[in-house]
Amino acid sequence: MGAALRQARGSRSMVEVAAAAGVPVETLRKIETGRIATPAFFTVAALGEVLGLELASLAADVAPADKAATA
Template sequence: MVRTPLTPEERERGERLGLLLREARGHRSMVEIANSAGLSPETLRKIETGRAPTPAFFTVAALARVLGLSLDEIVTRCALVPV
């Protein structure tokens, strides 16, 4: 199966998500957060750096839970247009 290329907007939204997650992680290690969310550190690294700009919903939900973020906050902060 071939994935369609991401639009510039999708890439930008992924970069915003990565920045938000890095900010919320603060001084905690990537390994600590990834393990708590049930992810590999490499998956979290890809999301935080924008190399995986469209992670699955349940991945984002698990990270939100561990980082103390609401899904509403994620949508608001990552939206390309004000919500």
């Protein structure tokens, strides 16, 4: 998920995206670097909205491989 968020963020700064989503910059940094492997739903939803990402695409990034293959 971190890589997807980083890619969607593009040239925007972490500060800009985090502020727009209403989440702490450190939280976004930890998600992007993998230090928070399973962030809270509302955090993901807020970041997804700001970055124009659908929750389904972000969920696919964190689904176990065996479940993703059967979905």
